Amino acid sequence: MLDLKMRILVVDDFSTMRRILKNILKQIGYTDIDEAEDGNGALAKLRQDKYDLVVSDWNMPNMSGLDLLKAIRADSALNGTPVLMVTAEAKKENVVEAIKAGVNNYVVKPFTAEVLREKIEKVFDNK
Amino acid sequence: MPMQNEVDEVLQLIGFTVGEERFAIDISEVHEINRFEHINRIPDLPDHVLGVIDLRGVVIPVINLAEKLGISSQGITKDTRIIIVGFNGDKIGILVDSVSEVLRVSNDSLEKPPSIIQRVNSEYICGIIRNSNQLIVVLDFLRLFKDYSPSLTREDLINSEENIAPVQEDGRNQEDNNSDAIDQIVEVTRAMSEGDFHHEIDGKLYGQIGELAKYINATIKKLQTVEPNIASATDKIPAASLQLSEIVKATEEATHGVMGQVERALDNQDLLLYHIEAIGKGGDLTKEIGELKQITADNKEILLDIITGLSFQDLTGQKIKTIISLIEEIEKRIIHLIVTFGLKSRTGIEENIPLKGFTDNTKIEQGLVDTILKEFGFE
Numbered sequence: 001m002l003d004l005k006m007r008i009l010v011v012d013d014f015s016t017m018r019r020i021l022k023n024i025l026k027q028i029g030y031t032d033i034d035e036a037e038d039g040n041g042a043l044a045k046l047r048q049d050k051y052d053l054v055v056s057d058w059n060m061p062n063m064s065g066l067d068l069l070k071a072i073r074a075d076s077a078l079n080g081t082p083v084l085m086v087t088a089e090a091k092k093e094n095v096v097e098a099i100k101a102g103v104n105n106y107v108v109k110p111f112t113a114e115v116l117r118e119k120i121e122k123v124f125d126n127k
Numbered sequence: 128m129p130m131q132n133e134v135d136e137v138l139q140l141i142g143f144t145v146g147e148e149r150f151a152i153d154i155s156e157v158h159e160i161n162r163f164e165h166i167n168r169i170p171d172l173p174d175h176v177l178g179v180i181d182l183r184g185v186v187i188p189v190i191n192l193a194e195k196l197g198i199s200s201q202g203i204t205k206d207t208r209i210i211i212v213g214f215n216g217d218k219i220g221i222l223v224d225s226v227s228e229v230l231r232v233s234n235d236s237l238e239k240p241p242s243i244i245q246r247v248n249s250e251y252i253c254g255i256i257r258n259s260n261q262l263i264v265v266l267d268f269l270r271l272f273k274d275y276s277p278s279l280t281r282e283d284l285i286n287s288e289e290n291i292a293p294v295q296e297d298g299r300n301q302e303d304n305n306s307d308a309i310d311q312i313v314e315v316t317r318a319m320s321e322g323d324f325h326h327e328i329d330g331k332l333y334g335q336i337g338e339l340a341k342y343i344n345a346t347i348k349k350l351q352t353v354e355p356n357i358a359s360a361t362d363k364i365p366a367a368s369l370q371l372s373e374i375v376k377a378t379e380e381a382t383h384g385v386m387g388q389v390e391r392a393l394d395n396q397d398l399l400l401y402h403i404e405a406i407g408k409g410g411d412l413t414k415e416i417g418e419l420k421q422i423t424a425d426n427k428e429i430l431l432d433i434i435t436g437l438s439f440q441d442l443t444g445q446k447i448k449t450i451i452s453l454i455e456e457i458e459k460r461i462i463h464l465i466v467t468f469g470l471k472s473r474t475g476i477e478e479n480i481p482l483k484g485f486t487d488n489t490k491i492e493q494g495l496v497d498t499i500l501k502e503f504g505f506e
Contacts, residue, residue: 014379015383016382023390023393027393095496096503099500099505106496108492108493108496111493
């Protein structure tokens with residue numbers, strides 16, 4: 001079962017995309033959602049507070065989603081945090097690269113609320 | 128616009144360094160200059176090809192120029208740059224130690240490489256210029272990598288690079304000679320900059336350089352005739368990017384507007400449910416129905432607001448059409464340029480040839496992503 005109380009960090013450089021993700025997550029039932037506009041902002045937040053899940057875009061200025069993922073996995077305080085990629089970067093090598101870097105699951109934009117929900121469930125089933 | 132007075136024969140060059148040597152390239156060949164970031168290594172590539180970079184979704188091979196020229200580089204420093212150059216309709220990245228300056232020199236100051244250059248296949252040298260007592264070798268990347276031509280594919284690029292891999296003395300091939308030639312030219316250039324002008328002369332080579340100089344001269348003359356066209360076309364690019372920035376802003380605002388309305392409607396849905404449940408539990412029927420009417424009226428208003436809000440498409444659509452016509456204008460002028468240069472033989476290059484090792488370089492959908500995930504043990 002999904003823990004609807006968990007704290008989620010949404011990372012995307014587009015404010016509209018962050019809002020769409022927040023709305024979908026709210027419809028699924030999550031209430032504690034924070035946001036960051038790139039990998040750097042996300043890392044700063046992750047190091048300050050505890051988050052249960054990171055939902056990140058790939059292509060962002062300053063620090064990409066992939067670099068964020070690598071930074072999370074390289075940080076002993078953060079490396080247990082699940083990361084879900086939600087991205088338009090959907091070439092095979094992107095997916096493989098993300099998997100190798102330790103992604104927990106991968107959603108291709110555009111996506112439906114149903115797919116997002118299913119993927120989040122899988123992230124926590126596999127943990 | 129270019130200056131039309133006495134300086135109508137002007138070359139603009141990007142100066143850069145590899146190791147201790149100074150080089151330059153015609154600015155018109157340069158698409159952009161990027162800082163060194165991560166280069167994805169691909170197995171089985173020759174030493175000259177460092178790997179590939181992802182340039183805004185396009186996979187571009189990166190060539191180590193130092194390796195190609197056979198000189199030692201400074202290694203990766205904060206000054207390391209990747210110069211992205213157009214190459215037969217594709218792009219390739221050239222790794223250099225630093226990009227020093229934009230040089231504006233008169234056409235006359237482009238000197239023929241001196242005859243002392245020996246046994247060297249120097250087709251890729253446009254000429255040599257003097258700049259504050261230093262000699263700068265002006266390179267022609269298109270010719271430097273001509274072995275990948277004429278109908279270059281990424282596959283060819285890799286294959287021809289492989290052919291340059293070291294072989295035994297008895298098995299030397301043309302590419303080796305080129306590679307040697309590059310070594311020699313660098314050697315000679317170095318010697319020249321150290322004041323040693325007594326290298327042997329190779330008559331055949333001198334002939335080639337003469338041919339090259341003639342070709343370059345003709346090319347520059349042609350370039351000057353079309354330059355006003357290029358300049359007036361490129362003048363329009365800032366206008367196009369301004370329009371595009373406005374579209375990005377307008378669509379963002381409009382999308383937020385629509386989302387705000389949708390969020391209100393979603394809240395109203397919850398309210399409707401709440402009142403319907405209240406009726407089910409035997410609440411005050413008149414009061415609850417009044418609430419329901421109020422909420423549905425509100426929702427109707429929201430839906431109409433959304434429709435009005437979507438009218439941003441009309442505004443952005445018009446802006447996009449303006450941009451399209453600007454691009455068509457630029458395209459027309461570039462075609463004129465291509466015709467002037469007689470580059471027809473280079474058209475028809477196959478596009479999107481997958482890079483070796485990348486069996487599928489196209490966009491894939493969620494279903495395929497899931498298949499890949501499964502392969503890696505994801506449930």
